[in-house]
Amino acid sequence: AQSVTQLDSQVPVFEEAPVELRCNYSSSVSVYLFWYVQYPNQGLQLLLKYLSGSTLVESINGFEAEFNKSQTSFHLRKPSVHISDTAEYFCAVSSSGGGADGLTFGKGTHLIIQP
């Protein structure tokens, strides 16, 4: 079994400030890791993914996340946030060993950008 913990349910940040959204996972097998963003009344959009290779992954809109196997973490960071980044962010994990292929999600972190 695997699980995801997002330690903060809400993170308020001033515009243009840096932000880190924390994600820790638990799994007995190797995993793939994902961050998704959800805007109100919409589905989830893939922000970035770690499947293999470099442990630092980046998205096209300035977010990055680093896979840390020893700390079982996959924290999301952005050096300077914008009002448009206000949304719910979900960390998710899937097993790389096959079997049930559904994602296991954390409870989400609501990023609130203050002007």
Added chain:
Amino acid sequence: DTGVSQNPRHKITKRGQNVTFRCDPISEHNRLYWYRQTLGQGPEFLTYFQNEAQLEKSRLLSDRFSAERPKGSFSTLEIQRTEQGDSAMYLCASSLGMNQPQHFGDGTRLSIL
């Protein structure tokens, strides 16, 4: 790439009625997934298909829930004898294959009166 399409966007029904939701995946994706999302929670995996084969259904919430993908293209999720606790957003996703990124639709919001 027209994205994953879900219909209807909203469904309001009385307790005890049956409901059916439809999902049209991205055309070249052979894997299709169903999730349920309740308020303030992350999505919860329910079931998935590879082509027309339903490979995992033990996570379906009860025997009132069933899903089909008869021709390996669109899928339907049916809930029989709906209950208050079934009120949620039902999300569909599709992917190119195992452990490939899943692309989500905008969901169907179910409200039980």
